[in-house]
Amino acid sequence: MPADRHKKSSKYTLDRGMPGAFEGETVTRRRFINVTAQGAGIIAVASFALPALGFAIGPIFKRQPFEWQIIGRPDDFTDETYSTKVLTIVEGIGEAGESLAYVRKRDPLIDTEPHDKYNNYIALSSRCMHLGCPVRYVQAAERFICPCHGGVYNFRGEVAGGPPVRPLDRFYTYEANDLVYIGPRYSVNSELQRFSPRDPGQPLDGIGQYVYPSRPSTPVLPPTNNLPVPPTIPS
Amino acid sequence: MPLPKLKRSAPTAPAAPAEPDTHVEHHVHPMDAAAEAGLTVVDWLDERTALSPGIRWLLFRKVPKGINWAYTLGSATLFVFLSQAVTGVFLAMFYRPDVNGGAYESIRNINDNVFLGQFVHGMHKWGASMMVILIFMHMGRVFFFGAYKYPRELTWIIGVVLLILTMAMGFTGYLLPFDQRSLWASIVGVNINGTGPFIGPYLSDFLRGGPEFGATTLSRFYAIHMLLIPGIMAALIGFHLYLVTKLGISAPPWLKAEEPEAAIEVREV
Numbered sequence: 001m002p003a004d005r006h007k008k009s010s011k012y013t014l015d016r017g018m019p020g021a022f023e024g025e026t027v028t029r030r031r032f033i034n035v036t037a038q039g040a041g042i043i044a045v046a047s048f049a050l051p052a053l054g055f056a057i058g059p060i061f062k063r064q065p066f067e068w069q070i071i072g073r074p075d076d077f078t079d080e081t082y083s084t085k086v087l088t089i090v091e092g093i094g095e096a097g098e099s100l101a102y103v104r105k106r107d108p109l110i111d112t113e114p115h116d117k118y119n120n121y122i123a124l125s126s127r128c129m130h131l132g133c134p135v136r137y138v139q140a141a142e143r144f145i146c147p148c149h150g151g152v153y154n155f156r157g158e159v160a161g162g163p164p165v166r167p168l169d170r171f172y173t174y175e176a177n178d179l180v181y182i183g184p185r186y187s188v189n190s191e192l193q194r195f196s197p198r199d200p201g202q203p204l205d206g207i208g209q210y211v212y213p214s215r216p217s218t219p220v221l222p223p224t225n226n227l228p229v230p231p232t233i234p235s
Numbered sequence: 236m237p238l239p240k241l242k243r244s245a246p247t248a249p250a251a252p253a254e255p256d257t258h259v260e261h262h263v264h265p266m267d268a269a270a271e272a273g274l275t276v277v278d279w280l281d282e283r284t285a286l287s288p289g290i291r292w293l294l295f296r297k298v299p300k301g302i303n304w305a306y307t308l309g310s311a312t313l314f315v316f317l318s319q320a321v322t323g324v325f326l327a328m329f330y331r332p333d334v335n336g337g338a339y340e341s342i343r344n345i346n347d348n349v350f351l352g353q354f355v356h357g358m359h360k361w362g363a364s365m366m367v368i369l370i371f372m373h374m375g376r377v378f379f380f381g382a383y384k385y386p387r388e389l390t391w392i393i394g395v396v397l398l399i400l401t402m403a404m405g406f407t408g409y410l411l412p413f414d415q416r417s418l419w420a421s422i423v424g425v426n427i428n429g430t431g432p433f434i435g436p437y438l439s440d441f442l443r444g445g446p447e448f449g450a451t452t453l454s455r456f457y458a459i460h461m462l463l464i465p466g467i468m469a470a471l472i473g474f475h476l477y478l479v480t481k482l483g484i485s486a487p488p489w490l491k492a493e494e495p496e497a498a499i500e501v502r503e504v
Binding site: 056057059060062064089090092093094096097131132133148197198199200201202211212213215217218219 | 334335336418419422423425426427429430432433435436437439440441443444445446447448449450451
């Protein structure tokens with residue numbers, strides 16, 4: 001290998017003896033055409049690739065809307081057992097967009113988490129916090145049981161056994177106009193502190209809330225000044 | 236170094252047209268005529284494409300002594316992939332990625348009404364499992380025979396990528412029948428994916444097309460299953476095969492290499 005292989009040559013094309021070089025020229029015409037053509041190619045590809053990429057990953061950043069939904073009258077619920085209510089999580093896709101909530105009245109004797117206007121009724125999501133199978137409430141045992149991998153939750157939805165990583169998710173509830181409304185889902189850690197909704201399998205204790213950050217796509221708590229009213233029954 | 240001669244030698248000048256011979260009757264057997272016609276077509280194509288050396292290079296190559304049936308597992312995987320591609324194309328003619336029950340109904344239509352629909356659907360379904368099994372057997376052969384070693388590391392790496400893509404095909408294809416099993420298996424699968432730290436939640440959003448299983452999840456899975464991954468897989472399989480042909484097949488490990496005399500250097504001390 002010759003020793004002067006990487007010898008620094010002059011930046012002026014005139015000094016390098018380029019044919020047709022002129023005074024002060026540093027970029028050869030060949031290099032200029034190369035860079036221009038490649039730059040044009042990059043712009044042409046980016047003009048369809050970037051919108052396509054944005055199209056594909058856009059849903060990550062789009063916040064899903066959620067409105068209060070009527071689930072019944074206050075008399076429909078007791079503080080001793082759960083009643084099941086179907087709510088629509090995603091509009092327009094039929095049964096695949098529906099979810100089941102277990103709802104009861106708040107019992108101050110056992111529900112020791114802070115009381116506010118959004119938890120007069122305790123609404124637990126039926127989504128198992130292991131991997132998202134639907135749990136069922138067994139009244140005789142006062143437990144929620146998951147059919148997939150044996151997750152068990154107690155009456156308050158806290159983990160009583162099996163692989164789930166956090167208590168059952170909850171829904172905001174709101175009582176107004178002699179109606180009970182159900183709002184978006186939120187997640188809780190083992191102390192039943194509220195967090196923005198996470199997917200199953202993501203623990204929220206300790207560093208869990210930072211390892212599994214909240215997402216910009218999850219619905220936020222809607223305002224309570226524009227609640228839906230039940231359809232009027234023609235007499 | 237001079238370039239190898241790729242051009243054919245110049246064609247000979249056409250001879251002067253012979254006198255039309257009207258006395259001798261030509262009796263050409265139809266089979267001979269058919270063979271002649273076939274050769275004419277092949278010659279016509281080859282004169283314009285010059286593909287025959289490449290095909291000869293791909294198909295007629297030396298293989299080491301002692302190879303056995305275990306060496307056919309890669310080809311078997313390739314043929315299952317082709318079977319999946321063909322049956323998949325025909326299933327797509329009847330399938331509808333509609334979340335509101337249309338997907339399930341279209342699969343039921345394929346199974347119950349379409350001529351041979353249940354057979355083609357079954358081929359695709361069982362072929363998927365067969366492909367995973369064959370890939371692992373092929374992988375085991377390559378591993379235990381040491382065939383992944385120099386200079387075939389890149390072939391192995393591409394094979395691993397193909398294995399992962401096959402798994403992704405299995406995952407996205409499982410949702411498409413859109414029955415209870417499909418839906419819940421996909422929900423569980425996306426949630427497993429979501430347990431990856433830091434980016435897992437966002438990856439789940441990407442897969443579902445939102446924070447919940449929604450209207451676009453099925454069409455997303457369908458597009459990934461039938462357009463995105465098969466294209467990447469076909470390209471990678473082509474590269475995999477090129478490397479197999481280029482680098483040759485490794486001999487089984489129990490076969491001792493015969494040292495050619497020329498490779499032994501004798502030194503006087």
